[in-house]
Amino acid sequence: MSHPTPSTLSSDRKIVLVTGASSGIGEATARHLAAGHHVVLGARRLDRLGRLVNELTEAGHHAECAPLDVTDLESVKAFVDGALARHGRVDVLVNNAGIMPLALMEELRVDEWNQMIDVNLRGVLHGIAAVLPTMRDRRSGHIINVASTAAHRVDPTGVVYCATKFAVRAVSDGLRQETTDLRVTVVSPGLTHTELTLSGGNAQMQGAVRDALEAVGIDASAIAEAIGYAIAQPANVNVNEVVVQGTAQV
Template structure:
């Protein structure tokens, strides 16, 4: 086990599958106590069962990141159940790719609600506790689309991810003396994210994801940020498949 991870209580949103589940499993294997939160309780229970079967500690929390009251309740529940919270990983996200000319405002609303407001609601729930205890770590999942606009098709998605990267950096500047802040900016990663696209761009997205790296690769990057000593803050990690140009 890694001493800087062992014993930490970590809450992961979107923890029922893909990157969230992989990160939960890896951190638990290194001694963290993991809380996984998402809407799909059956998948959450499966992640917890897998972690527990390997001797780890985990607990599931049904939660919709677009409901700020639910997010606040889950954070409070994790503190009540585990006695503290050390790390919040804002991982939940959507990526429907579609040209803006198709004007699908429902998808725009969903991305803003999940990708952006969901991150803000997580920060709102955890940050006061972190400031009060004088320590904590907020890890936000952005994207390479948050450092270079993914267009055509991903313009609004990029908008939400640019916002996440900006919020991460601004938050670091505001509270970095007490709370560590990390922005994770991956390229194509094998997960359910690619299935959020329908219509004219679906085939293009699936072809783009032929080069995807496994979610475990990003989980290792997150673990690297978490395992640093308290006086080291990994501010941003960009990783992508070696074959990915964008």
């Protein structure tokens, strides 16, 4: 697949990198942003990414994909460096990849705790580490970290998940305060139709969340539009945080 060079892209079309783009919020974000920007999509499931990129490019949009494991710093660096080599800049990074295996702590699912820390928090830190030097050099850039309404309250079935999302909010706010050149946004979705509840965790608790999703969940496109809103603001306007949930969710 050919990659557009910077000269082929309009001046207002941003280079946007999206992690966890093979499904859910990441896929919806790619679809939403590709209409006005050039999206570079990363995930482990390359077959899904390839089909999405083909669909977007056939519709006349600018899109490409690359393998990405956010738990591996070298993989994240390669993802970012590849985009820099092809386009000369990275304007926006959407740190979206995440997992949510729910269970009580007394079940001692330590491997799942570590997976959540690695994907939900360490993956965000890896993304920041990979793009921050080039954004600081250009004195321009936007980092968008997807947290959750679970970053605002703690539920007993998702203590470690909540902890990782609280940490994402803390990292984001601290990074935002470090610089007057870069924009940092936290997007906190409520119950959203994604694949988060389809693997890991306690089966009964995961099933209960799926039932709640059927009752009050919203489409991932709503989160994508919130991300698009933050990106669309003038360079001197920072949307610190957006919380998006269904009207029926309490």
